[in-house]
Amino acid sequence: MNIAEAIISRILEDKTVTMTQLEHRATERGVLLSDLYIALDTVHRDKRIARKVKGGEIVYTPAPPKKAPTDHLTWLRNNYPPMNSTNDGSGIDVGDLSWM
16 A cells, blocks of 8 residues: 555544654654645645544544535425416416506
8 A cells, every 4th residue: 555545544543643743653653744745736636535624733634525516496396386287487476467
């Protein structure tokens, strides 16, 4: 397993990892910081990982799940009756308009 894959698996497992933690783990394991930063380029392109800055510290977390596409006509279907031969589907009973 290369460095980028190890970082990604650590982030997905721990749920929150900071840059300082990654640098500390790299120096503990004898990995050069330049190699760590090269591997982080791959991590930054991975769609499973989200990053943000909190208090000047880069924080890596698993990316939130994508929302399912919603039906833009749901409100109309819930608030207006279906159109049939007795109505025009607007839900408004117009009645006699001869007075106009």
